[in-house]
Amino acid sequence: MNLRLMPLLAALIWCVSAVAVWAVDVKAAVLRIDYPSLLPISRYDLMPEDLGFAGAALGDEDNGTTGSFLGHNFETVTVAVPPEAADEAMDRILDDGVQLIILLASAPDVLRLTDKAAEAGALVFNASAPDTDLRDANCRENLLHIAPSRAMKADAVAQFAVWKKWDEWFLLAGSNPGDVKLGDAYRRAAAKFGAKIVEDRIFEDTGGSRRTDSGHVLVQRQLPLDTQDARDHDVVMAADESDYFGRYLSYHLWSPRPVMGSGGLRPVTIHGAHEAWGATQYQTRFEELTGRYVRPEDYNVWLALRVIGEAVTRANTADPVGVRDYALSDEFELAAFKGQKVTFRDWNGQLRQPILLYDGSITVSVSPQDGFLHQTSPLDTMGLDRAESNCQAFE
Amino acid sequence: MKHLFLTAALAALTTGPAFAGKAFVSNERGNTITVVDTDSWEVITEFPGGNRPRGITVSPDGKKLYVCASDDNIIRVFDTETYEELPSLPSGPDPELFILEPSGKRLYIANEDDNLVTVTDTETRTILAEVPVGVEPEGMGMSPDAKFVVNTSETTNMAHFISTEDYTIKHNILVDQRPRYAQYTADGKRLFVTSEIGGTVSVMDIAEDGTPTVVGKIGFEVPGVQPEWLQPVGAKVTSDGKRLFVALGPANRVAVVDAQSLEVLDYILVGQRVWQLDFTPDEKYLLTTNGNSNDITIIDVAAEKAIKSVQVGQQPWGVVTIE
Numbered sequence: 054m055n056l057r058l059m060p061l062l063a064a065l066i067w068c069v070s071a072v073a074v075w076a077v078d079v080k081a082a083v084l085r086i087d088y089p090s091l092l093p094i095s096r097y098d099l100m101p102e103d104l105g106f107a108g109a110a111l112g113d114e115d116n117g118t119t120g121s122f123l124g125h126n127f128e129t130v131t132v133a134v135p136p137e138a139a140d141e142a143m144d145r146i147l148d149d150g151v152q153l154i155i156l157l158a159s160a161p162d163v164l165r166l167t168d169k170a171a172e173a174g175a176l177v178f179n180a181s182a183p184d185t186d187l188r189d190a191n192c193r194e195n196l197l198h199i200a201p202s203r204a205m206k207a208d209a210v211a212q213f214a215v216w217k218k219w220d221e222w223f224l225l226a227g228s229n230p231g232d233v234k235l236g237d238a239y240r241r242a243a244a245k246f247g248a249k250i251v252e253d254r255i256f257e258d259t260g261g262s263r264r265t266d267s268g269h270v271l272v273q274r275q276l277p278l279d280t281q282d283a284r285d286h287d288v289v290m291a292a293d294e295s296d297y298f299g300r301y302l303s304y305h306l307w308s309p310r311p312v313m314g315s316g317g318l319r320p321v322t323i324h325g326a327h328e329a330w331g332a333t334q335y336q337t338r339f340e341e342l343t344g345r346y347v348r349p350e351d352y353n354v355w356l357a358l359r360v361i362g363e364a365v366t367r368a369n370t371a372d373p374v375g376v377r378d379y380a381l382s383d384e385f386e387l388a389a390f391k392g393q394k395v396t397f398r399d400w401n402g403q404l405r406q407p408i409l410l411y412d413g414s415i416t417v418s419v420s421p422q423d424g425f426l427h428q429t430s431p432l433d434t435m436g437l438d439r440a441e442s443n444c445q446a447f448e
Numbered sequence: 449m450k451h452l453f454l455t456a457a458l459a460a461l462t463t464g465p466a467f468a469g470k471a472f473v474s475n476e477r478g479n480t481i482t483v484v485d486t487d488s489w490e491v492i493t494e495f496p497g498g499n500r501p502r503g504i505t506v507s508p509d510g511k512k513l514y515v516c517a518s519d520d521n522i523i524r525v526f527d528t529e530t531y532e533e534l535p536s537l538p539s540g541p542d543p544e545l546f547i548l549e550p551s552g553k554r555l556y557i558a559n560e561d562d563n564l565v566t567v568t569d570t571e572t573r574t575i576l577a578e579v580p581v582g583v584e585p586e587g588m589g590m591s592p593d594a595k596f597v598v599n600t601s602e603t604t605n606m607a608h609f610i611s612t613e614d615y616t617i618k619h620n621i622l623v624d625q626r627p628r629y630a631q632y633t634a635d636g637k638r639l640f641v642t643s644e645i646g647g648t649v650s651v652m653d654i655a656e657d658g659t660p661t662v663v664g665k666i667g668f669e670v671p672g673v674q675p676e677w678l679q680p681v682g683a684k685v686t687s688d689g690k691r692l693f694v695a696l697g698p699a700n701r702v703a704v705v706d707a708q709s710l711e712v713l714d715y716i717l718v719g720q721r722v723w724q725l726d727f728t729p730d731e732k733y734l735l736t737t738n739g740n741s742n743d744i745t746i747i748d749v750a751a752e753k754a755i756k757s758v759q760v761g762q763q764p765w766g767v768v769t770i771e
Contacts (some may be wrong), residue, residue, distance in 0.1 A: 109628075115583045115603055117606075118563055118580075118582055118583045118604060118621040119583060119601075119603075119605075121580075121583065122604070122606065122608075122617070122620045123620075208487040241707055257538045317524070331584070331626070334560050334561055336541075337542075337561050338561060341561075364623065366605075367622065377667065386624070386625055386645070386646065387625065388602070388605075388625040388644075388645040388646075389601070392645070392676075392679075392698070393645065393677075394625055394647075394676070394677035422606055431674065431676075
């Protein structure tokens with residue numbers, strides 16, 4: 054027997070005195086759908102094979118350490134499939150009796166798979182789909198959202214721009230469906246916080262070359278032409294979810310202006326250089342375990358597992374209804390290396406959380422910004438508020 | 449006669465500083481230790497303290513200064529008179545906070561990255577034990593009878609009561625999110641555990657045999673300050689057990705709490721991001737480290753008022769005082 058485990062066992066025996074031991078095996082699954090996609094603009098954005106799964110490994114480890122004092126075991130299976138195999142994979146997970154499922158998938162798949170899970174009484178955590186609609190008219194009773202919506206992210210950026218008094222925007226949105234929706238989120242944010250979109254343009258995706266040996270030459274010639282003759286603006290808001298032009302904008306605009314949104318200053322839930330609020334120790338734990346820097350998908354999956362872990366530890370429940378009820382209750386709170394507790398909106402199942410504004414190397418700022426106030430929580434100044442929600446599954 | 453007087457005066461002058469109290473402040477980002485005279489409140493000197501110095505304490509005789517050099521993965525030791533570096537102590541990886549038992553022999557160290565509490569013998573400079581605890585161990589408190597060490601784990605959210613006899617955990621108590629610090633009263637009958645993100649202080653009564661029972665929770669409220677910025681970190685209780693002082697991090701305030709009724713009496717405005725606290729040995733003053741304004745605030749304990757702030761190094765983290 055490993056000697057280092059001895060004190061741990063002793064701890065297990067002794068913890069009876071203060072915290073009731075309630076032996077339980079907590080099983081969860083992460084299902085990731087790998088869609089065919091083009092290469093990212095930057096090599097730094099190449100998808101690691103263990104995207105999201107690495108966060109699950111850390112989540113299991115963190116929950117398991119806490120669980121060792123209480124007799125709780127955590128085990129999370131990870132599955133990656135192409136889109137056509139998604140339904141079958143979900144069936145298999147449900148057949149195995151797993152009822153806590155974390156999805157990394159696009160909105161239509163999230164909806165279909167969540168409804169399938171509902172039939173088996175399972176609870177789903179959305180760790181990637183940003184569609185505001187999933188938190189609104191298309192919300193589901195058994196679907197909680199860890200990933201922030203497009204509206205939350207756009208509001209996070211908008212608040213910073215308004216705080217800077219950069220309130221005249223040049224919105225440059227892509228032409229693919231996700232880009233269009235993101236563009237709408239920026240239009241909504243401008244109206245919400247009193248900024249003005251003085252120039253609103255679509256940047257057509259014509260499928261040109263991305264990373265070629267001399268790609269930058271074309272970009273350098275083309276982009277200034279595409280952005281000239283715009284009305285006077287303080288900042289360029291890029292809405293490029295498909296990642297085909299946003300990253301090129303800084304330094305290639307006709308007028309020298311800062312870029313935000315999908316290039317320049319980007320809204321993220323985490324990045325590998327975030328250090329504030331004890332995050333350094335999260336980063337070192339993650340890097341030691343996985344050998345790479347953390348991605349938002351990893352953090353979102355880790356956070357979903359921590360929500361489950363908190364429900365098990367505090368409310369003694371691993372059952373999907375129990376976890377959901379506890380997560381949505383006033384008792385729930387979770388530390389997430391963001392300087393304040395994260396909680397859920399009980400009207401649509403969205404996790405409230407601060408959003409980091411990241412320039413590619415450091416945290417430039419964190420939204421909500423000073424002065425954006427709300428009667429419930431400043432975090433509710435970002436995304437859909439209770440009054441404007443069309444979600445009925447949570448009533 | 450006159451000559452004699454002068455000599456005596458000179459002697460008093462030269463030996464004077466030796467009698468003056470000192471405060472040692474660890475500067476997390478500056479990698480230095482600032483030494484402050486606790487009579488004149490002047491900075492005496494600043495010396496290298498290893499990489500990312502955080503937890504800081506002194507030997508019972510006040511002669512040795514121990515510093516958690518987090519990024520060096522060791523405890524650095526300095527002479528409190530000459531500031532000369534003495535042989536280091538092994539600590540296990542990423543030591544953040546520690547507590548020295550009253551005899552000065554064993555040092556209990558929280559290893560933040562490894563979910564361990566390491567027990568180090570300060571005389572033989574060897575590791576005696578490693579105790580597995582929850583995720584991100586940080587706060588370290590010790591019962592006055594030295595029978596229990598309490599460690600708080602920031603992500604597991606528990607206070608672990610470790611027996612100093614056999615180094616095993618005897619009790620685990622769940623507290624609010626991100627527990628940072630554990631502080632017993634001098635009579636050992638009460639324990640306070642601060643929770644940074646939970647925004648509370650858990651209060652436990654301690655039985656004769658060391659068994660804890662949660663008896664209350666202290667919350668904080670300051671008009672005009674968002675509740676999420678009221679983040680309890682460091683805490684100290686007066687030796688008569690009457691007053692508890694709690695550093696509230698980014699709220700830039702120290703709360704004054706009636707340690708018996710648990711009522712919050714006042715908030716003292718200090719520097720920015722107030723982190724850890726220590727009394728001067730006579731308990732006349734309470735010193736606070738203010739990480740974002742790079743200074744320490746001196747609080748008059750009887751008056752419960754801030755009287756002065758002193759600029760120290762970059763991002764002050766911990767503070768300890770000697771006579």
